[in-house]
Amino acid sequence: MSEPKRVTIPYRVPYADTDQMHVVYYANYLTLFERGRNELMRACGFTYRELEADGNALPVLEAYVRYHTPATYDDLLEIVAWIDSFKGVRLKIACEVRRDGHLLAEGYTVHAHVDSKTLRPARPSQAFLAALGCLAAPADAPPQ
């Protein structure tokens, strides 16, 4: 896998995201991560909506967030997402939330690529792997 595609999107914090500690409530970072993942897939040319239309899904197996500095109301955040690894049916996406370039929070989600009907692991299509830049590159081939 070559250098992973990294997508950055802007996000303006509404009152809805804050709590009485005057900061973005900790659970809402997972929604920010989702927004990052959605746009990462769109930037790769294979949206999550298309993945679902193909009968697949990427349910979350694990989620982790490390909080450094709180985001506050009306902040214009940057959400950064990239594929950390994609092995078999297990996809790990890394995410950061920044403000003016300064890291506020970081973490990851781990997903299983499954058949959305049976929820059983399903081999990702070549088209999906290619779009995400996760196909074994020629450089990975054994030397000849």
Next chain:
Amino acid sequence: MSEPKRVTIPYRVPYADTDQMHVVYYANYLTLFERGRNELMRACGFTYRELEADGNALPVLEAYVRYHTPATYDDLLEIVAWIDSFKGVRLKIACEVRRDGHLLAEGYTVHAHVDSKTLRPARPSQAFLAALGCLAAPADAPPQ
């Protein structure tokens, strides 16, 4: 329709529901209303899950909230719900949010009883109307 069944449920406010004004964020009252509706239907002996299993749904057409006094973190609220009217396929449910009996917010939601496949209006079943106490009572019959 006789005196409508009125259901009251307790609800403890988490940090998640608050915003930086130190009160419950205004949109979250609609979620409280939903909790009230769910328990109203359960108390009537016909849960929303059963309604869906029967192939029906009650999408929201209108929602209104009037805010009197803010709810705050860790408050133990009372959510009160009752059927205001059920005419044809149009169901109106009233709701109040109270704390120590004192009214904090009130409002209503209007729903259409529809077929969940086609989303077209669908006549409610007699079982559902009976459960909700919304069948025409004998007293409504013309005098003889």
Next chain:
Amino acid sequence: MSEPKRVTIPYRVPYADTDQMHVVYYANYLTLFERGRNELMRACGFTYRELEADGNALPVLEAYVRYHTPATYDDLLEIVAWIDSFKGVRLKIACEVRRDGHLLAEGYTVHAHVDSKTLRPARPSQAFLAALGCLAAPADAPPQ
């Protein structure tokens, strides 16, 4: 008051906003309305953050939504907001949610302009009224 300023912002629907009816959950429209209000004030040159810095607040007194057609996951919505009226300390903001120009939902919120310390009604500053275009215009003056 002259023709009110109308602001339109884009909004991409995440999974987080949906419910199991495959549509945006009804309470989330109030958060969309808030996003619209925030950007309306920013476009007027007087953000809500500035209003708070001045010691004021605009708590919600009433909220109403009428739902026409559901928004769904990954839709790119347009949120439209404008000032419906501003009389004394009572501000009414109208809002629409559209997709490809088609109206999905509409409604309004009513706010009181208050002192954020005492929560008592407080006369809006001339600067705020001017920014919102809500100062009595010369055309409103009696003919001479």
Next chain:
Amino acid sequence: MSEPKRVTIPYRVPYADTDQMHVVYYANYLTLFERGRNELMRACGFTYRELEADGNALPVLEAYVRYHTPATYDDLLEIVAWIDSFKGVRLKIACEVRRDGHLLAEGYTVHAHVDSKTLRPARPSQAFLAALGCLAAPADAPPQ
């Protein structure tokens, strides 16, 4: 520290918590964890509201969730919470979400005990540590 106090609370899943995959949206488990923490502290006789009244706070430094089986609409869940460790100003709380005793998700949050004004680490009061059962027990004393 003796065997930690373990608190279990019931939670009924509203539509609001679900997403279009027909399961509870993954970020909402962190709100369930918060509900568990709140009741854990209440059961210990020292609520988070009291902690705040004392001028302290417990902002989240880290959060982790591992998802096993999805929760769905109208499920009556059990949220279980207990103190995993409390060293210096660093408090780790473990949490599980169960349905009919079956584990659906588990994880933890790590908090810093801080002064809510300065947000700097602040030594927890003896009263708080005692309430949480986190004072060094006599058995920890050196043998004589």
